[in-house]
């Protein structure tokens with residue numbers, strides 16, 4: 630197993646259930662802003678279980694989801710089949726290796742919460758080369774980082790927690806974090822090492838590439854996500870820093886303690902999740918190639 634595919638070992642089957650989707654307005658906003666009309670090709674880099682690939686599939690003739698983790702690709706295929714996205718193909722590859730598994734050009738290349746895992750300058754340069762003139766690179770994030778993790782570049786200025794829509798309490802991320810730290814320590818883990826967050830903002834990095842400064846949009850995230858205990862357990866196991874493989878033989882004990890904590894935290898067994906709004910960065914390749 631490569632280091633990339635070890636990051637989320639054991640997470641894939643929890644991922645789609647556990648992690649919130651992006652703003653429901655994202656597909657129509659992108660279609661309007663970029664003139665997407667069902668033609669052209671899209672590559673979703675670090676697609677995971679297809680969280681971005683599948684909702685954007687109707688906007689293109691062909692879509693490709695790439696991820697180094699084969700278990701994520703199985704889930705992505707399942708999601709695409711459920712959604713009738715017959716124009717979607719999923720391939721095992723790191724973003725860095727895109728040009729060796731797919732020939733361009735592409736109208737859109739996307740990274741949804743995956744750019745930080747890559748050699749960013751290298752993949753941005755590669756994306757520029759693979760895009761058709763007028764094509765775009767997009768980066769998509771929730772504005773609130775999950776579980777009190779250190780914010781990745783771009784999400785630092787997260788939205789404030791709005792009032793809950795009903796009686797259910799927010800997910801007790803602070804308590805979950807304390808429990809996780811008892812098992813895994815306070816330094817965030819990632820794969821077989823520790824998590825290494827890029828020190829600069831993605832938009833500053835993009836500004837230094839051939840793309841130049843990206844446009845930035847905030848789209849309204851979902852405020853109506855009500856989760857049960859199994860959903861929150863899935864959310865915990867869908868994070869690289871609390872992926873199942875990290876707990877080794879103590880996984881069962883951790884799961885039992887997590888369930889106990891959650892049951893005590895909500896008399897109804899339900900929680901409100903607010904992932905923040907959806908931040909979208911759009912970096913365009915000029916329509917006319919520069920000489």
Ligand SMILES: C[S@@+](CC[C@H](N)C(=O)[O-])C[C@H]1O[C@@H](n2cnc3c(N)ncnc32)[C@H](O)[C@@H]1O
Nearest residue numbers: 633675676677680698723724741742743746747
């Ligand atoms: C936080 S998940 C995001 C999944 C999905 N894009 C989403 O929006 O939920 C990050 C994904 O990036 C993948 N990944 C890790 N290193 C990568 C790399 N070098 N190239 C491409 N994907 C990578 C992981 O396997 C994982 O599926």
